[in-house]
Amino acid sequence: xxxxxxxxxxxxxxxxxxxxxxxxxxxxxxxxxxxxxxxxxxxxxxxxxxxxxxxxxxxxxxxxxxxxxxxxxxxxxxxxxxxxxxxxxxxxxxxxxxxxxxxxxxxx
Amino acid sequence: xxxxxxxxxxxxxxxxxxxxxxxxxxxxxxxxxxxxxxxxxxxxxxxxxxxxxxxxxxxxxxxxxxxxxxxxxxxxxxxxxxxxxxxxxxxxxxxxxxxxxxxxxxxxxxxxxx
Numbered sequence: 183x184x185x186x187x188x189x190x191x192x193x194x195x196x197x198x199x200x201x202x203x204x205x206x207x208x209x210x211x212x213x214x215x216x217x218x219x220x221x222x223x224x225x226x227x228x229x230x231x232x233x234x235x236x237x238x239x240x241x242x243x244x245x246x247x248x249x250x251x252x253x254x255x256x257x258x259x260x261x262x263x264x265x266x267x268x269x270x271x272x273x274x275x276x277x278x279x280x281x282x283x284x285x286x287x288x289x290x
Numbered sequence: 291x292x293x294x295x296x297x298x299x300x301x302x303x304x305x306x307x308x309x310x311x312x313x314x315x316x317x318x319x320x321x322x323x324x325x326x327x328x329x330x331x332x333x334x335x336x337x338x339x340x341x342x343x344x345x346x347x348x349x350x351x352x353x354x355x356x357x358x359x360x361x362x363x364x365x366x367x368x369x370x371x372x373x374x375x376x377x378x379x380x381x382x383x384x385x386x387x388x389x390x391x392x393x394x395x396x397x398x399x400x401x402x403x404x
């Protein structure tokens with residue numbers, strides 16, 4: 183089976199940088215994804231890493247180390263609208279397994 | 291483009307009753323999924339379908355059934371609802387031709403079983 187661990191809550195101030203970590207245990211692995219979900223909304227795709235290294239998309243970057251079974255999402259120049267829950271998800275075959283989510287609170 | 295639509299938006303259901311949650315996508319994606327999300331938790335996969343005519347069990351399939359008669363529709367049925375099925379249900383789809391990892395989610399159905 184698969185299991186993922188990420189912090190339940192992170193708080194940061196507007197304009198700062200925050201890193202949300204994700205460690206995983208899985209019997210098979212094709213890649214690690216990140217999704218954002220605002221309160222009351224649907225999850226939306228942010229990024230995907232299949233290989234080791236850093237992927238950058240605007241203010242958001244995602245990192246993967248397959249040897250360490252570890253990844254992180256980096257959010258730069260935080261804005262109030264970034265307050266949301268962030269989920270890592272492992273692709274271990276023909277489905278995704280999601281972590282429990284990290285609730286990010288951005289304060290002025 | 292509508293993307294993925296789900297109906298109803300919310301529902302209160304008496305325990306023991308049956309109900310079908312509807313999901314329709316207009317993106318011609320091959321794969322579709324049903325997740326449940328309990329308050330403050332992550333998404334858990336109930337059932338999935340890689341292509342029309344095929345379905346598979348996810349992490350928490352008990353008490354639920356699905357069908358995939360065509361590409362666009364993927365209904366989820368609760369045969370005899372129980373209070374533990376109170377949750378928000380999300381339908382999603384992905385184009386396996388590009389990336390399984392980018393799943394597109396519907397707006398969700400909030401179900402309360404009393």
